[in-house]
Amino acid sequence: MSPEQSEPEHRGPGRDVGLAAERTRLAWRRTVLAVGVVAVLxxxxxxxxxxVGAxxxxxxxxxxxxxxxxxxxRSSGRRGRPGRTLPVIALATVGFxxxxxLLxxxxVH
Incomplete structure (x- = not known):
C-alpha cells in the first residue's frame, strides 16, 4: 500500500474526517438526558x-x-457558548x- 492510498480522500484544511463532532453532539444529548432523569427522580x-417538596x-x-x-x-451540532457550558453543568450537579x-x-423532621 502506497502512502497516497493510506490518506483519507476527504482530507482538507479545517475538515473533520472523523466522527468527533457527532460523538460530541451525542455526548451532550446523553448529558441532558441524565440530568433530566435526575430532575424527574x-x-x-x-x-x-x-x-418544601414542591x-x-x-x-x-x-x-x-x-x-x-x-x-x-452543542447537542444540535452548532457551536455553543465556549467556556460556559461545563460550569453550568457543574453548578447544576452541585444544585441537585x-x-x-434539603429533601x-x-x-427527618
Missing part, C-alpha cells in the same frame, strides 16, 4: 414532602431547563446535590 421524591420539584425542573438551554446548541440534602433534612 428528584421531583418524584419531593412530591411527598409538602411545600419548591424542590420546581427548582429541579428549572435546573434541568437551564442545562437544556445551555447544551442545546443540595436539593437532595433528606426535610423528611
Amino acid at each position: 428528584t421531583a418524584r421524591l419531593a412530591v411527598s414532602n409538602g411545600t 419548591l424542590v420539584a420546581v427548582l429541579a425542573g428549572l435546573g434541568w431547563l437551564g442545562v437544556l438551554a445551555m447544551t442545546f446548541p 446535590a443540595g436539593l437532595g440534602l 433528606v433534612l426535610a423528611s
